[in-house]
Amino acid sequence: MRFRFLLSLTATLTALNCAAQTTIKFNDRHIHYMGRIAMRDSAAELSWSANSIKINFSGTGVSATLRDERSDNNYNVIIDGKVVSKLHPEKDKKDYVLASGLPAGKHTLELFKRTEWAMGKTWFYGLTLDKGSKILAAPATHKHKIEYFGDSISCGYADEDTTGQDRGSSPYENGYISYSAITARHYNAEFYNTSKSGIGITVSWFPLVMSEMYDRLDATNPASKWDFSKYTPDLVIINLFQNDSWIVKLTDNEQFKAKFGTTAPTDEFIINAYSSFVKSVRSKYPKAKIVCILGSMDATKTGSPWPGYIDKAVAGLNDKNIYTHFIPYKNTNGHPSVKEQQAMADDLIGYLDGVISW
Structure with a gap:
């Protein structure tokens, strides 16, 4: 009985934590895309050099759900205008933490494709914001x-x-x-x-x-x-x-x-x-x-x-x-x-x- 109770409690806490997070689908109007990007039924398809995904958000962290054609692409993760890491997505659909532990407040996230279309495509399914975070108005298109x-x-x-x-x-x-x-x-x-x-x-x-x-x-x-x-x-x-x-x-x-x-x-x-x-x-x-x-x-x-x-x-x-x-x-x-x-x-x-x- 105790084992079943612990399983039930773990599942409940997991569900509550997920519910506290904010999920942003790939086709959300708050996302700003740059470059020629094909919008498919379930994901945005990135292939060209310098394709990018950009959002404004208020909160402490964000992750992305991605799948890569051959695991041959690389992306710069850019927080508040500074490159903070390089992301190498794998062939299986996975969630990747892009930023965590940020100071509470407004931030900008950009995921920038470093590699050209010869390295294959990447499918972007969406973003997940940490508990207490929220998406803000889409970054403006540059003049x-x-x-x-x-x-x-x-x-x-x-x-x-x-x-x-x-x-x-x-x-x-x-x-x-x-x-x-x-x-x-x-x-x-x-x-x-x-x-x-x-x-x-x-x-x-x-x-x-x-x-x-x-x-x-x-x-x-x-x-x-x-x-x-x-x-x-x-x-x-x-x-x-x-x-x-x-x-x-x-x-x-x-x-x-x-x-x-x-x-x-x-x-x-x-x-x-x-x-x-x-x-x-x-x-x-x-x-x-x-x-x-x-x-x-x-x-x-x-x-x-x-x-x-x-x-x-x-x-x-x-x-x-x-x-x-x-x-x-x-x-x-x-x-x-x-x-x-x-x-x-x-x-x-x-x-x-x-x-x-x-």
Whole structure:
């Protein structure tokens, strides 16, 4: 009898504790999402670099219910504007404590996806607030809005690999400290990072090129189309051609053969392809300022023809709200490090301050 009583008491206390907590479903209006995120029947599906979930709440702690496609993604947990931990969700649906023991009062929580869609999807089911906590009004959408179309540099590929091995696996990728995220935070801007490591304009290290990916909600599904009316940036930044600059020289590369056969593309072909992509972006965002940048890897090395291709493509568009800017070659091996990403952001911000009036 005593054993049964203890079981009953434990169950009762557990039920009372759960009842005291506040559960916030993934589709609650108090949650602010950033980035292209697919809202499914039971969860929000996060895949793109810099996808984020943000809430304001009053209380002492919060947890999240998540499931990851391959347990290959990482997230920054940001409390009151400061990164406090890194979360690595597992393949099974689980609850994760994001913050506990906070001072009673108002707080902001953000869960920021450090990794790109190549690492798979994460399903977010909702949040649970500690006893005595409550959800507050959703964080306001920032006044300024940016969208990036880029490659590994914009994703923060290998930026945290300090060994010199330039590893692109998820532990070493941190999109939160990429130049794209740093620049957006500098301007207190909302930003979407529609980027993928290895992608190009004319050719990529895989079959997909940017003109085929830029309008997708789920980048892995050609039939999944993004509704451009859901997010209209004031500023678009395009940082592409680094991968093209390598692959167009590799006549034995599988993707070279698939795109070009046996003959490398002409300058005219390259310029026209870039121009065509920028036209596509302009058709989606007729009022945005578009800045076509390149750097800071060897596509901007002295003597490289690739900045000239971009200059010619943009000049041919005859659009006074499309600009070009080239970030100097960093003159080191591999992808930009944490320090080099910051240097890129500083360079880009210095340029934008002269041409963009928000």
